[in-house]
Amino acid sequence: MPRLLVLFSKTDVMKFIGHLDLLTLFQRAINRAGLPVRYSQGFNPHQKVGFAAPLPLGVEGLNEVAEITLEKYCEPYDAALSLAKQMPRHLFIKDARMAEEYEKKSAALACAAKYKIRPREGEETEVTLNLAGGLKQYMKEFKIPDYTYVSRIELLRKTESGLVPLYQIYKGNNHES
């Protein structure tokens, strides 16, 4: 089945929309855009849509990845455009591409992320943390208050040449984390 990878950002008030609500938002946008999304089989069919990694409530995401399984191939650029038209403000569709067949699901590939943290005005750090609780631990260790501005700049995956942006294609190099 063809899979569409969608690169998007979620900023401003949209950072207050949680993971499950974001999923519903995407599903409804897909319906309105009329994308040929694939549904699961069974009693309660649902769209096959997912995200590379949930974003904590209140954290911005600049390069997030959604993965949509389609019934049939469609031109990624057109799909991105029609989806972009259906999104609320502050949720920008930046790009889309088809996943290569050999590529694992992005949720399986994403293992770390680069964050920008601003505990105080004028004081800003960039850190790379693992996705398995790395941010929480960091905030705790450095006693950073909960409502601090945090932005997830980039989701990362592991390759032979180290951590690289998740959304990029690595031809012929399918090393998994």
Added chain:
Amino acid sequence: MAYPDYCLAAVEKPGRYIGNEINIARKNVEDIDIRFAFCFPDVYEIGMSHMGLQIMYALLNERADTYCERSFAPWTDMEIILRQKNIPLLALETGDPLSLFDFIGFTLQYELCYTNVLNMLDLAGIPLFSSQRDEKAPIICAGGSCAVNPEPMADFIDFFYIGDGEACINDILDIYKANKFNHGTKREFLRNIRNVPGIYVPVLFDDSQDGSSKKTEKAFVSDLDSSYFPKSYITPLIETVQDRVSVEVFRGCIRGCRFCQAGYIYRPVRERSLETLIKQADDLIKTTGQEEISMLSLSASDYIHCNELITALTQKLSPIHVNVSLPSLRIDKVSLELMSKAGEIRKSGLTFAPEAGSQRMRDIINKGITEEEILRGIRQAFESGRNRIKLYFMIGLPYETEEDILAIPALAERVLDQFFSIPKDKRPKNGANISISVSCFVPKPFTPFQWVGQDTLETFRAKQNLIKRNLNRKIRFSYHDAEQSIIEAALARGDRKSGQAIYNAWKNGARFDGWSEKFSYIRWVESFTQTEIDFYAHRERTSDEVLPWDHIDVGVSKRFLIKEYNQAKSAQITPNCRESCGGCGIEGCIYA
């Protein structure tokens, strides 16, 4: 402006306060003449589930000269922060403070939200009493079903709009605009609208002539099929209570259950045609992308084209994975088949509302259904594979005896017997899951029971216990808080003096009284007095008493209500309107 991040980051559900949803109106404030804030006095998730809000929002925003925005009651965590940081209540679209608006319109859907109305005004920095508001303050108006008895809220509201929202709202705005253009005062505006159908202006009401001053007739859409309906609904970004779009199949009801206010104040029945409903459903599904659509009415089975509607919608919508849901169906073979068709088979639960346990009691309340019909419906439900049955009952109904109460657990037991009388291979494998939910009767204005004295707290509790003691252990039992129902009754039939009690309750911290965890009975007893609660809730009124809502005319005659109350006394049924007209006095009825 919008709520600052530090505010939103500190509350449990920030998504309630950010707006930015799909299909909201975006306008340039400089280009418009009238700013209208549609306020729902409960949390976002409840308010956004309300169809009336969607219709009025779209209707007002159709006007190029008007910008309608929304605001909801902030949950208590948000209120604390807003008060601490001195941030006023904002409208969701522009993020502007409510105090800048021309109109603030509340919809009053249940009495227990009254303190939220006061709280929202206060958070907006607007004086609560209309007498304390100057020319600069927004005009505060209120509509919704509770507005049929406007008196309890009359001290706070500049004008009430009684009846169908679509009917006359544009006239009001036109008059407002003309008045503004002519530099007229607020008082002049109120005087100019007082003769528009449905409008009640408390400060202009002269009650000295006891009932002889002009009555307010409800605003009324005579042709629902051609009345305004939006092409799109606002699609929320967070999950709401009714997370689906809905269309209204018909307004009004032919049944005339004597406890049901909606059954009287929305008379007569006005239907939408099949074509219109299919078109509306199609539009909404396309513009919202939502995956469930609900067919709203007070009693769906009474729609003549119910079967065709479901067939057509299912054919159209199930290939695109949209579910059709049908609340308020009478449960019988036909409707079970309809539900299966609509794909509701995967929901194993069904609800029935016999309302009373004994036939005598069901006749008293004019719930035209027999025990045989109930049991047959339930048997068919079991046979069709459903095993979760919930039965709704009411206690505290007029002329109720101990026998009538005992008939509730007895009926529930016979429902269980039905299950076991079905051969093992024909009934659901996982056993029967039966529960009963018992609420406390609240007498409401404009019903035949508007004169009834409500049961006391002790009586309600005794009746609840009686049911509990006599109920089969296999049947689950839940009941509504009698304390809330008593305050609801006191407010529903309150008068001008009740406003002070509402104010006191709010002052003493009452918020979200409809939420049992926030409700405090003691607080309300202290805000009223016990004597007043007895006076408004528990006292039986005589039919010659002047009622606080007598100056409102919903179209159903008082004579008819008295006749119905007498019929109840002798457990006489009144046939439904389609069978024969009972002569309620409403104008424009197709069945009369």
